[in-house]
Amino acid sequence: MIHFHRVMLEYPRTQTKALFDLNLEIKKGEFVFLVGHSGAGKSSLLNLILKRLEPTSGAVYFAGENLKALHGDRIALHRRRIGVVFQDHRLLRDRTVEENLLFTLHVLGVPRHEWDLRVTRVLRQVGIVHKKRAYPDELSVGEAQRVAIARALVGDPQVLLADEPTGNLDPANALAVLEIFKLVHARGATVLVATHSRDLVEAYPQRVVVLKAGQLVRDDREGRYSLV
Numbered sequence: 001m002i003h004f005h006r007v008m009l010e011y012p013r014t015q016t017k018a019l020f021d022l023n024l025e026i027k028k029g030e031f032v033f034l035v036g037h038s039g040a041g042k043s044s045l046l047n048l049i050l051k052r053l054e055p056t057s058g059a060v061y062f063a064g065e066n067l068k069a070l071h072g073d074r075i076a077l078h079r080r081r082i083g084v085v086f087q088d089h090r091l092l093r094d095r096t097v098e099e100n101l102l103f104t105l106h107v108l109g110v111p112r113h114e115w116d117l118r119v120t121r122v123l124r125q126v127g128i129v130h131k132k133r134a135y136p137d138e139l140s141v142g143e144a145q146r147v148a149i150a151r152a153l154v155g156d157p158q159v160l161l162a163d164e165p166t167g168n169l170d171p172a173n174a175l176a177v178l179e180i181f182k183l184v185h186a187r188g189a190t191v192l193v194a195t196h197s198r199d200l201v202e203a204y205p206q207r208v209v210v211l212k213a214g215q216l217v218r219d220d221r222e223g224r225y226s227l228v
């Protein structure tokens with residue numbers, strides 16, 4: 001589903017080498033934790049999958065297609081296949097929870113007659129349907145994060161990418177978020193979660209890929225957490 005082939009990434013302005021000779025293959029339906037110290041390159045890796053960044057050398061493939069070949073509208077179409085959750089949820093502050101999700105469905109081009117059903121279903125799934133008329137500023141951090149997850153899932157993406165999705169949450173809320181990811185995984189989506197949280201990794205033993213200073217130093221299918 002996602003394949004990195006000898007990827008090197010250097011940020012040109014600062015000449016920071018963020019990833020070195022990275023080879024990684026993630027199969028359809030896999031759940032992968034991406035761990036590593038701050039600055040190890042986790043966010044850079046996720047941004048390459050979204051084609052927000054281009055590799056300096058090497059190639060990133062998504063569903064068999066080299067992302068380098070995508071231009072213009074096809075980049076937007078590519079991103080629509082992917083649900084994204086960040087620590088900083090980036091909800092639209094002047095729209096209610098429901099309107100935030102409707103906006104996403106509009107952008108995704110989902111037919112209007114499906115909107116109500118999809119919004120209700122996904123808000124139920126993340127346990128926040130009672131807040132659908134609230135504005136983001138009226139939500140707790142944990143609630144806002146659930147809405148961000150709902151927004152990432154409302155388009156039924158094939159792939160879910162999450163960057164520190166539980167960084168601001170207390171342990172109970174972090175585990176609640178993990179439960180949602182497990183459901184998404186069980187439904188067949190490919191899930192990639194960048195995290196510093198040992199608790200999260202230990203609560204759901206899955207494949208763990210460890211980055212250290214831009215290099216993949218460990219790939220453990222037994223789900224063992226170690227920052228090396």
Ligand SMILES: Nc1ncnc2c1ncn2[C@@H]1O[C@H](COP(=O)(O)OP(=O)(O)OP(=O)(O)O)[C@@H](O)[C@H]1O
Nearest residue numbers: 011014016018036037038039040041042043044045
């Ligand atoms: N826009 C940028 N321009 C220049 N250098 C950058 C940029 N973004 C990240 N870097 C550098 O690239 C390296 C990898 O950063 P990245 O954000 O991918 O790490 P990370 O593992 O996600 O860290 P964290 O856990 O702190 O979010 C770091 O050395 C960082 O300083």
